[in-house]
Amino acid sequence: xxxxxxxxxxxxxxxxxxxxxxxxxxxxxxxxxxxxxxxxxxxxxxxxxxxxxxxxxxxxxxxxxxxxxxxxxxxxxxxxxxxxxxxxxxxxxxxxxxxxxxxxxxxxxxxxxxxxxxxxxxxxxxxxxxxxxxxxxxxxxxxxxxxxxxxxxxxxxxxxxxxxxxxxxxxxxxxxxxxxxxxxxxxxxxxxxxxxxxxxxxxxxxxxxxxxxxxxxxxxxxxxxxxxxxxxxxxxxxxxxxxxxxxxxxxxxxxxxxxxxxxxxxxxxxxxxxxxxxxxxxxxxxxxxxxxxxxxxxxxxxxxxxxxxxxxxxxxxxxxxxxxxxxxxxxxxxxxxxxxxxxxxxxxxxxxxxxxxxxxxxxxxxxxxxxxxxxxxxxxxxxxxxxxxxxxxxxxxxxxxxxxxxxxxxxxxxxxxxxxxxxxxxxxxxxxxxxxxxxxxxxxxxxxxxxxxxxxxxxxxxxxxxxxxxxxxxxxxxxxxxxxxxxxxxxxxxxxxxxxxxxxxxxxxxxxxxxxxxxxxxxxxxx
Amino acid sequence: xxxxxxxxxxxxxxxxxxxxxxxxxxxxxxxxxxxxxxxxxxxxxxxxxxxxxxxxxxxxxxxxxxxxxxxxxxxxxxxxxxxxxxxxxxxxxxxxxxxxxxxxxxxxxxxxxxxxxxxxxxxxxxxxxxxxxxxxxxxxxxxxxxxxxxxxxxxxxxxxxxxxxxxxxxxxxxxxxxxxxxxxxxxxxxxxxxxxxxxxxxxxxxxxxxxxxxxxxxxxxxxxxxxxxxxxxxxxxxxxxxxxxxxxxxxxxxxxxxxxxxxxxxxxxxxxxxxxxxxxxxxxxxxxxxxxxxxxxxxxxxxxxxxxxxxxxxxxxxxxxxxxxxxxxxxxxxxxxxxxxxxxxxxxxxxxxxxxxxxxxxxxxxxxxxxxxxxxxxxxxxxxxxxxxxxxxxxxxxxxxxxxxxxxxxxxxxxxxxxxxxxxxxxxxxxxxxxxxxxxxxxxxxxxxxxxxxxxxxxxxxxxxxxxxx
Numbered sequence: 001x002x003x004x005x006x007x008x009x010x011x012x013x014x015x016x017x018x019x020x021x022x023x024x025x026x027x028x029x030x031x032x033x034x035x036x037x038x039x040x041x042x043x044x045x046x047x048x049x050x051x052x053x054x055x056x057x058x059x060x061x062x063x064x065x066x067x068x069x070x071x072x073x074x075x076x077x078x079x080x081x082x083x084x085x086x087x088x089x090x091x092x093x094x095x096x097x098x099x100x101x102x103x104x105x106x107x108x109x110x111x112x113x114x115x116x117x118x119x120x121x122x123x124x125x126x127x128x129x130x131x132x133x134x135x136x137x138x139x140x141x142x143x144x145x146x147x148x149x150x151x152x153x154x155x156x157x158x159x160x161x162x163x164x165x166x167x168x169x170x171x172x173x174x175x176x177x178x179x180x181x182x183x184x185x186x187x188x189x190x191x192x193x194x195x196x197x198x199x200x201x202x203x204x205x206x207x208x209x210x211x212x213x214x215x216x217x218x219x220x221x222x223x224x225x226x227x228x229x230x231x232x233x234x235x236x237x238x239x240x241x242x243x244x245x246x247x248x249x250x251x252x253x254x255x256x257x258x259x260x261x262x263x264x265x266x267x268x269x270x271x272x273x274x275x276x277x278x279x280x281x282x283x284x285x286x287x288x289x290x291x292x293x294x295x296x297x298x299x300x301x302x303x304x305x306x307x308x309x310x311x312x313x314x315x316x317x318x319x320x321x322x323x324x325x326x327x328x329x330x331x332x333x334x335x336x337x338x339x340x341x342x343x344x345x346x347x348x349x350x351x352x353x354x355x356x357x358x359x360x361x362x363x364x365x366x367x368x369x370x371x372x373x374x375x376x377x378x379x380x381x382x383x384x385x386x387x388x389x390x391x392x393x394x395x396x397x398x399x400x401x402x403x404x405x406x407x408x409x410x411x412x413x414x415x416x417x418x419x420x421x422x423x424x425x426x427x428x429x430x431x432x433x434x435x436x437x438x439x440x441x442x443x444x445x446x447x448x449x450x451x452x453x454x455x456x457x458x459x460x461x462x463x464x465x466x467x468x469x470x471x472x473x474x475x476x477x478x479x480x481x482x483x484x485x486x487x488x489x490x491x492x493x494x495x496x497x498x499x500x501x502x503x504x505x506x507x508x509x510x511x512x513x514x515x516x517x518x519x520x521x522x523x524x525x526x527x
Numbered sequence: 528x529x530x531x532x533x534x535x536x537x538x539x540x541x542x543x544x545x546x547x548x549x550x551x552x553x554x555x556x557x558x559x560x561x562x563x564x565x566x567x568x569x570x571x572x573x574x575x576x577x578x579x580x581x582x583x584x585x586x587x588x589x590x591x592x593x594x595x596x597x598x599x600x601x602x603x604x605x606x607x608x609x610x611x612x613x614x615x616x617x618x619x620x621x622x623x624x625x626x627x628x629x630x631x632x633x634x635x636x637x638x639x640x641x642x643x644x645x646x647x648x649x650x651x652x653x654x655x656x657x658x659x660x661x662x663x664x665x666x667x668x669x670x671x672x673x674x675x676x677x678x679x680x681x682x683x684x685x686x687x688x689x690x691x692x693x694x695x696x697x698x699x700x701x702x703x704x705x706x707x708x709x710x711x712x713x714x715x716x717x718x719x720x721x722x723x724x725x726x727x728x729x730x731x732x733x734x735x736x737x738x739x740x741x742x743x744x745x746x747x748x749x750x751x752x753x754x755x756x757x758x759x760x761x762x763x764x765x766x767x768x769x770x771x772x773x774x775x776x777x778x779x780x781x782x783x784x785x786x787x788x789x790x791x792x793x794x795x796x797x798x799x800x801x802x803x804x805x806x807x808x809x810x811x812x813x814x815x816x817x818x819x820x821x822x823x824x825x826x827x828x829x830x831x832x833x834x835x836x837x838x839x840x841x842x843x844x845x846x847x848x849x850x851x852x853x854x855x856x857x858x859x860x861x862x863x864x865x866x867x868x869x870x871x872x873x874x875x876x877x878x879x880x881x882x883x884x885x886x887x888x889x890x891x892x893x894x895x896x897x898x899x900x901x902x903x904x905x906x907x908x909x910x911x912x913x914x915x916x917x918x919x920x921x922x923x924x925x926x927x928x929x930x931x932x933x934x935x936x937x938x939x940x941x942x943x944x945x946x947x948x949x950x951x952x953x954x955x956x957x958x959x960x961x962x963x964x965x966x967x968x969x970x971x972x973x974x975x976x977x978x979x980x981x982x983x984x985x986x987x988x989x990x991x992x993x994x995x996x997x
Contacts, residue, residue, distance in 0.1 A: 050834045051736065051769045051806050058674045061840045101625045104618035118593035121854075122585040128601060147567075147575030151854075152820040154572050189659055189824070192849055226847060231676070350623040352853035354659065354824075373537075377696050378663050382852040383822030384592075 060231040072471055073098060076481035083479075091479030095511050097499040098481045100275070100443045102349030105502035110348060110409050112402045113391050116142070117353075120151050120387055132401040138394070142387045151383040157376040159187025159357070160383070163390040167357050170393030175322035184360045186371070187389060189381045190351075191305050191342035194358035196226050197374055198338050201367065202267050202299060203232040212263035214255060214298070216247070218446065218488035218496070220275045233263035238491060241448065244437050245277035249288050256296055267299040268292075273306040273317065273441030276488050276498040278421070280315040280440040286323045293335055300337045305356075308346035311418035312440040321361060337361040343388045345443065347413045355385030355392070417443070420501040420508055427512040431519050439501060446485065446498050449519065452526035467495040473522065478514045539938055540957055544569070546942070547951040554949075562949035566981050569951045571745065571913040573819030573972035578886075581818060581879055583872045584861045587613070591622045591857055603871040613857060622853040628845050630657030630827070631853075634860045638827055641863035646792035654830045656841070657851045657859060661775050661810040661826035666696050667844045668808045668828060671837065672736045672769055675701025682733030684725055684768070686717070687959035688916065688966070690745045693773070705729030706959060711918070714907045715747035719758040726766055737769040738762070743776040743787065743911035746958050746968040750785050750910040756793045760805060770807045775826075778816030779972075780911040781891045787911065791831055807831040813858035815913055817880045819972065825855025825862075890971045890978045891915075897982045903993050913972050916955070919965045925996035937965035943992065948984040 054062070080094045096104070103109065112135060119125050119139035126136050145162040147153030158164065164185040171180040188194035203211040212233040215223045227234045237255040239245045247270070259265050270289060273280045281289075293300045302320035310317050321339055325332040343355030360368070396403040421439035428436035428447045436447035451459075451466045459469035467484035475481055485496025503511055551565045568576055583606065590596045590610035597607050616633045618624035629635060635652045642650035658664035673681040682703040685694055694704045707725035709715040717740065729735045740759060742751045751759075763770045772790040780787050791809055795802050812826035830841065865880075866872040891909045898906040898917050906917035921936050929939035937954035944967075945951050955966025971978065 049767070049804060050832075051767050052671060052837055053834050054836050054840075056674075056736075057671050057837060057840060059676065061671055061844060099625065101618060103621035103623040104625070106619055109621060109623050114593045118589040118596065121592055122582075122589035125589060125596075125601075128599075130599065146822070147572060148577055150574035150580055150822070152573075152580050152818075152822045153575040154570055154821045189852070190849060192847070196847060222847070225843070229670075229844070229847065348623075351625045352617070352621070352623045352850070354849075354852040373695070374699065377666070377692060377699060379660055379692070380822065380824075382659060382824040382854060384854040385852060 060229055063228045063231065072468070072475060072481060072483065075472065075475060079475070079479065089479065090477055094475075094479045094481060095503060095507060096481045097503060097511060098483045100345065100500055100502070101351050102345075102443070102502050103351070105500070106504045107349050107413060107502065108409070109350065110406060112396055112406050113348065113350070113388060115402075116391055117384060117387060120384070123149075134396060134400040134402050138391065142390060146383060151387065153383070155187075155380045155383055155386060157378070157380050158372065159185070159381060160386050160390075163187060163386050164357075166390050166394045167359075171319075171321070171359060175319055175325070178322055178325040180321075180359065184363075186358050186360065186375060187381050187386050188340075188356040188358055189378070189385065190344060190354045191303065191340040191356040191358070192222055193354075193378075193381065194338070194340050194356055195222065195301065195303065197371070198301060198358070199223075199226050199230055199232065199267075200374060201371055203227075203230045205264055208262060209264045211267070212259045212265040214252070214259075214265060214268040216269070216271065216274070218276050218485065218490055219269075220271060220303075221487060223269055224489075233259070235259040235263070235265055236489065239274070239277060239279070241437065241491070241494075244440070245274060245279040245446075247281065247285055247289060249292055252289070252292055256298075265296070265298065267301055269301040269303065270320070271303040272320075273304075273309055275303075275306065275442050276444045276446040276485075276496075277437070278439040278442045278444055278446065279437070280310050280312065280317065282315075283318050283323060286318055286320060287327060290320070290324055290327060290331055290335060294331055300335060302337060302339045304339055305342040305345045306442040307341065308414065309417060309443060310441040311421045312438055315440045317441070321359060324361070332361075334362060336363055338363075343385060343392055346392075347410045348388075348392060349413075350388055353385040353388045354382050355389040356381075357389060416505065417501060420505060421445075423505070423508065424499070424501050424512060427509075427516065431516045433523050434516075434519055443500050443502060444498050445501060446488070446496050449495050449497060450523070451495050452523060455522070455526040458526070467497060470495070470522065471497055474515070474518050477521075478518055480511055480514060480518075482515075539934060543938065543942060543945065543951075543953070547945055550945065550949065560949065561947070562984065565945075565949045565951055566977060566984070567951045568969040568971075568973060568981060569953050570821075571815065571970055571972070572821050573815075573913075573970075574821070576970055576973035577977050578819055578883065578972055578974060579879070580820065581861070581876065583866055583876050584818060584820065584858055586872075587861060588854060588857050591853075594620075605866060605870040605872050609861075613860065617853070622857075624853075626850040626853060626856065628842065628848075628850055629655065630851055630856050630859075634856050634863075637860050637863040642789075642791070642829060646789055646795065648792060648795045650791075650829060654833070655827055656830070656845055657825070657827045657856055658845065659824035659826070659848065659851050659855060660814065661773065661812040661828070662692060662696070663848070664826055664828040665693065665771065665773065665808075665810055666700075667841070668771065668830075669696060669700060669702065669737075670844055671840065673697065673700050673702035677734065679703075679732070679734045682729050682735040683771075684722070684729065684735060684738040686739070686741065686744070688715075688746055688955060689739075689958055690741060690773075691957050691959075693739065693741075703729075703733035705733060705735055708961060709744070709747060709749070711907060711961070711964070714910070715744060715749040715916075717749075717751060717755055717759065719755075719762060722759070722762050735766070735768060737771055739771040739773065740790075741773040741776075742790075743774075743779060745773075745776065745912055746914045746916040746955075746966075747907070748909040748912040748914060748916060749907070750780065750782070750787060750912075753788060753793060756788070756790060757797060760790070760794055760797060760801060764801055764805050770805065772807060772809045774809055775812045775815050776912045777811065779887065779913055781888050782908065782910040785910045791829065794831070803832065805832055806834075813855065813862050815972075816862070817883050818858055818862055820855070820858045823855040823858045824852050825858040827859060886975050887972060889975060890973065893978060893982060894971060897986060901986055901989055904989060909971070913970055914968050915971050916958075916966050916968050918955075919967065921965050922993070922996045925992070928996060935965075937967060940965070940992065941967060944985070944988055947991075948988045950981055950984050950988070 115135040143149045164182045168180040168182040212235045214235040217236045339359045344351040396406040424445045433450040456466045459466040465486040471484045482497045482499045586606040639650040639652040682705040687706040809829045814821040866876040903920040926936045929936040935956040941954045952967045952969040
């Protein structure tokens with residue numbers, strides 16, 4: 001039986017190499033392949049007779065075209081190593097402002113959460129009187145809901161029942177009383193797990209009927225990578241940089257109309273507050289997006305992991321679910337929506353626990369059955385992450401022993417972030433050639449940078465995107481690791497970088513002044 | 528018996544689970560039943576069944592979550608040392624940070640050393656990927672192998688009876704499961720002639736790309752002989768298949784005359800050219816064995832002899848899950864590097880692991896004793912693994928009654944067992960079995976008293992059931 005060759009697939013990314021912002025494994029050397037003795041042929045050719053080669057591999061994996069060994073992140077790791085070995089550099093330390101990892105940058109965890117997690121891990125500590133009573137009672141409640149009273153038991157694949165109920169209560173309260181059905185809550189391994197699962201569910205069809213998914217440009221590259229791996233069609237809609245990165249319905253319409261020619265658009269992904277943009281959508285905008293999704297029959301995916309990270313005056317987080325229901329039954333009974341949240345961001349910053357949930361609204365019953373099957377295949381989300389999510393949605397209340405400390409820590413973290421957001425915007429806007437939209441929320445700044453023509457040409461000569469060229473130079477000269485805008489997508493001919501606002505304030509100030517100096521130096525050198 | 532649609536079967540599987548949940552709730556609410564609790568042995572989950580976690584693991588985990596504990600006097604020195612070592616490896620000194628996609632390098636290194644010590648062959652940390660559970664790591668490797676757009680579809684040879692989650696994974700990614708039958712009469716052995724038959728048969732329906740083996744077996748409890756493993760290796764080499772070796776039960780060996788040896792070790796000892804060319808992925812996890820930490824989601828895959836050009840794509844796939852949960856990584860660290868003689872925690876660790884070991888060895892003895900005495904049920908030797916998978920010799924009357932109820936006979940048996948005794952086991956039809964044979968699967972990783980009670984209720988029920996349908 002003849003085996004058909006996989007059809008070549010068009011470059012789906014926005015004409016640019018995507019940079020994967022997660023840390024690449026340092027020093028991966030491709031030549032080492034298992035057992036001690038080398039078997040690569042002398043001329044470097046791939047050993048013959050392999051079952052799994054580039055040619056026999058699932059072709060959709062090949063399409064995941066992001067620079068996995070993120071040259072910039074890998075180089076940053078190398079530089080760290082060199083510094084630790086005593087090599088002289090024009091900087092004392094590498095500052096990694098590339099990844100949204102708050103604890104890595106020194107943010108402190110919430111004491112109460114860690115106390116409860118310790119108690120759940122080692123219940124003997126329930127006898128230790130250095131732990132407050134409210135932490136102990138939370139721990140007992142969580143343990144009771146675990147099989148065998150242990151976090152080591154599998155939970156149901158949709159997540160621990162009582163945690164899902166607590167999440168539902170939280171959502172209901174957050175959204176001003178709009179009912180939340182615990183049955184619609186799925187606990188996930190970080191929000192990424194939920195997002196990828198939903199995309200798996202949505203993507204189907206062949207050729208012109210292949211599922212298309214609308215994603216913002218710029219976007220968080222998990223979306224483009226997942227779409228590439230699933231062989232879905234990526235439909236880009238541009239955010240409006242001039243209007244503080246807001247969503248523009250006419251632009252959504254344009255993108256959709258064009259896409260209808262070559263795929264079957266089924267979903268619209270929105271990140272609010274935005275990554276990398278930091279934009280917080282206003283209520284009217286959310287309503288407009290919902291109307292658009294309703295009109296065009298699109299499944300709405302609302303990534304809301306930064307929902308507590310709102311800093312700018314006049315900005316407020318509005319959940320898509322709340323707005324949907326406040327628009328009345330014409331919309332709330334029909335628009336299909338999945339909202340995502342996580343323990344990795346906000347004031348918790350607990351990326352390593354992989355806690356998250358998604359809420360599914362108006363999903364067809366048969367599809368829900370499929371979803372249940374899909375999540376069962378990965379067994380269950382990590383129980384410590386589920387426990388942590390439970391605490392996030394059910395934090396200390398006024399009157400409880402840990403309340404004051406909890407509020408103090410949460411407020412300190414969020415206000416520090418707000419200050420740093422402001423500082424970043426202000427400093428960057430003093431640099432000629434850098435223009436930075438207000439960081440209304442989330443954890444990043446995505447300023448536009450001007451790159452002189454000479455530099456653009458030199459970058460081209462090296463086969464690099466201009467902003468990658470810029471960021472690599474910045475890294476080598478200052479030790480500061482940022483991510484070039486080409487990794488997130490941007491309008492042709494524009495350049496950006498994304499930096500986090502997470503380093504401690506004093507370090508952030510140094511970082512910003514170094515970036516300023518570098519930019520001026522770089523501009524002068526290439527003028 | 529008529530072939531039942533997959534849809535109906537799935538519904539019945541879910542129905543059995545839901546019934547168990549319902550009965551548990553009813554008992555909690557004080558509803559009177561002929562039994563005081565549900566004995567849930569439907570999962571390979573030791574903690575759910577009542578086994579305790581290892582103290583050292585949990586102390587280290589607690590100290591990593593809440594480092595203030597390191598200042599107190601309640602934790603042994605080696606716990607503190609280990610927690611400090613791990614916290615130093617975490618960015619910002621916090622287990623809340625992301626880690627490298629493949630796991631914290633020091634932990635990956637510990638795993639490499641564990642593998643090297645186990646096999647007497649060096650393991651390269653660069654070929655080891657920690658992931659949230661071995662099943663998810665397996666899914667990533669399958670994603671590389673299974674081409675859902677191809678015609679014919681990619682096929683994976685999988686054992687019958689076999690763990691149904693893995694088969695479901697293959698199907699959800701558009702692959703075909705090509706079954707090979709294990710030989711029940713010979714202790715559920717894997718026979719080379721059966722592999723050949725299965726492959727020939729598969730070639731008509733799909734393009735076979737991989738062979739999946741699970742050793743020690745789930746649900747069978749079989750441990751392969753070295754000879755059998757060598758046959759498998761030669762078979763995959765001859766037929767250009769990728770070998771997927773699920774070895775998560777490697778610490779669970781109960782028979783005194785049996786030894787677990789890893790596929791990697793057997794491969795290595797076969798020497799070149801096989802040892803240098805045969806592609807192998809071995810999976811292990813902190814979910815089974817002495818740790819039993821299913822909920823922490825700590826697993827890993829070791830890739831052997833992969834084409835170097837493919838490795839960047841492996842990395843990309845693992846990236847989509849960002850980084851593995853740190854709690855699971857901590858469990859793997861302790862699994863790979865447990866307390867050693869001389870360490871303050873060693874005596875307790877030794878005591879706990881020996882207790883677990885002897886409990887399970889005794890459970891296996893009791894299970895085999897009971898099934899030897901009971902009529903109409905037989906059980907192959909339980910060499911290792913996490914389950915018993917006895918065969919039910921049901922009467923035609925029972926089979927007929929099941930058919931009338933629209934159920935597979937062993938599902939019918941399990942539903943009645945649950946209802947009448949509160950014992951929750953799973954039917955063999957969920958794992959696959961030869962036509963006309965019926966089995967049940969239950970977890971044997973339970974405390975001794977739970978096993979005793981389970982066997983008591985099961986025996987009573989079985990005798991009554993056989994009488995009712997004689």
